[in-house]
Amino acid sequence: MSPRASKPAATAGALRNSRRHVSLDEGLIFEKSAEGKRGMELPPLDVPPVDPAEAIGGSRVRDAISGFPEVSEVEVVRHFTRLSTWNYAVDLGMYPLGSCTMKYNPRVNEHIARLEGLASEHPQHPTGMAQGCLRILWDLETCLREITGMDAATFAPAAGAHGELTGLLMIRAHLEQQGNPRKTVLIPDSAHGTNPASAVIAGYGVQHIPSDSRGLVDTARLAGVVNSDVAALMLTNPNTLGLFEGEMKHIAAILHERGAQLYMDGANMNALAGIVRPGDSGVDALHLNLHKTFSTPHGGGGPGAGPVLVKQHLARYLPVPVVAITPDGHFTLDRDRPLSIGRVRAFQGNFGVLARALAYVLAYGPGIRQATEDALLNANYIRKGLEDFFDLPLSGPTMHEVVFSDARQKKNGVTTMDIAKRLIDYGFHPYTTAFPLIVSGAMMIEPTESESREECDRFIEAMRSIASEAETNPELVKTAPHSTRVGRLDEVTAARKPIFHWKP
Numbered sequence: 001m002s003p004r005a006s007k008p009a010a011t012a013g014a015l016r017n018s019r020r021h022v023s024l025d026e027g028l029i030f031e032k033s034a035e036g037k038r039g040m041e042l043p044p045l046d047v048p049p050v051d052p053a054e055a056i057g058g059s060r061v062r063d064a065i066s067g068f069p070e071v072s073e074v075e076v077v078r079h080f081t082r083l084s085t086w087n088y089a090v091d092l093g094m095y096p097l098g099s100c101t102m103k104y105n106p107r108v109n110e111h112i113a114r115l116e117g118l119a120s121e122h123p124q125h126p127t128g129m130a131q132g133c134l135r136i137l138w139d140l141e142t143c144l145r146e147i148t149g150m151d152a153a154t155f156a157p158a159a160g161a162h163g164e165l166t167g168l169l170m171i172r173a174h175l176e177q178q179g180n181p182r183k184t185v186l187i188p189d190s191a192h193g194t195n196p197a198s199a200v201i202a203g204y205g206v207q208h209i210p211s212d213s214r215g216l217v218d219t220a221r222l223a224g225v226v227n228s229d230v231a232a233l234m235l236t237n238p239n240t241l242g243l244f245e246g247e248m249k250h251i252a253a254i255l256h257e258r259g260a261q262l263y264m265d266g267a268n269m270n271a272l273a274g275i276v277r278p279g280d281s282g283v284d285a286l287h288l289n290l291h292k293t294f295s296t297p298h299g300g301g302g303p304g305a306g307p308v309l310v311k312q313h314l315a316r317y318l319p320v321p322v323v324a325i326t327p328d329g330h331f332t333l334d335r336d337r338p339l340s341i342g343r344v345r346a347f348q349g350n351f352g353v354l355a356r357a358l359a360y361v362l363a364y365g366p367g368i369r370q371a372t373e374d375a376l377l378n379a380n381y382i383r384k385g386l387e388d389f390f391d392l393p394l395s396g397p398t399m400h401e402v403v404f405s406d407a408r409q410k411k412n413g414v415t416t417m418d419i420a421k422r423l424i425d426y427g428f429h430p431y432t433t434a435f436p437l438i439v440s441g442a443m444m445i446e447p448t449e450s451e452s453r454e455e456c457d458r459f460i461e462a463m464r465s466i467a468s469e470a471e472t473n474p475e476l477v478k479t480a481p482h483s484t485r486v487g488r489l490d491e492v493t494a495a496r497k498p499i500f501h502w503k504p
């Protein structure tokens, strides 16, 4: 494999290159505008004209929007089609962005979510007219309870972090009901970064627990810090090092003995579904990321779902409304729940995501276990293929993702970011860089179950080739990518001083 490596890194300023066809060098749509260009021509009016100000009321008529692009239809179509070819997508190749589970999702689930009766359903339909949709929620809850070993669920939260907040508010309500909401949430240093943020928003102080030398929760240390101020431990499992926290039962016992709760961040259920049921290990509340494990594609900030599943003692605090069954067998929405934490979102959450998730679970059935095993196999296959070329900071068996560090390549000045950018030249989306924070120069790789052995081999070959480039030609790696329309961007300026507004 030898990607093109000739073009020097472009800067944003040197972006336009007149020798390249415009399809490789697309500008802004505003730049194509010329006065009078139209996307369509209407025939001359053959009825008496209506004065818009009279018809809809003068104050509602807006002036022409100044500076709006005037372009033809084909220009609009080509503009957006060209931009779409600049994207990397899981439909093009492997997307090993660790912690994000960027897997390929079967198209049939998209089809289901778009079925006329589901896509056009309005959340304010009376429940008598929405029995089918309520049944989807009910059935999905039944399936996820079985998969997680929990007792009850809410689908309201729109994302994983939103689920964390919802779960913690329920834990808070439960402890308050017992007389004292407590003050602190414990979070291992290998947790996902959203965990401390959610704890703070839920009104708790955060205390970090350092991992032991295996990269796992240090249970002796934990036992030393759980006291009557501790509300809960938030445990990401598998943790962000891609390692399984196998002592969940023991951890739960330490917490429960002192009246604290165990919250599990189950965003990475991709590594557990069909094999481990967190509810069987003493977890009191957890969230899932349906947009990671259960079929909804993500990456553009689009709709997600972070359902929270709880054990019976927390069920009365679930957000309202809760899907229930009446004695005569009809589905209904129960709003009469005096101890509920209230609403966390409008209606029932993102229904299309929930419909996809049910389609996914029903299509796979017990095959979910194999999807999980394939995700673990792929990550371990890549780990084996790369462990002689990159530094492996922790040696425990890998779950669905593997974390290397750039320690070996750093000797030649090549960092995790450089290697990630160079991967683009080989046709892969970069892995996750510099996360988890507890590994310096982290390279977090999650192939997911979607990838064939051939694609994993191509990835391993690309990474080995970059490792050798880092020895023989570090400059090539440090200035990557070389094959893209735009070279390395100034990400700090892009984040700190974004320009959202085009000016002529």
Ligand SMILES: *Cc1c(COP(=O)(O)O)cnc(C)c1O
Pocket: 099, 100, 158, 159, 160, 161, 162, 192, 194, 236, 265, 267, 268, 289, 304, 306
């Ligand atoms: C992705 C992820 C989250 C956050 O989920 P969002 O839907 O982005 O809010 C939380 N925890 C873990 C372990 C994750 O991987």
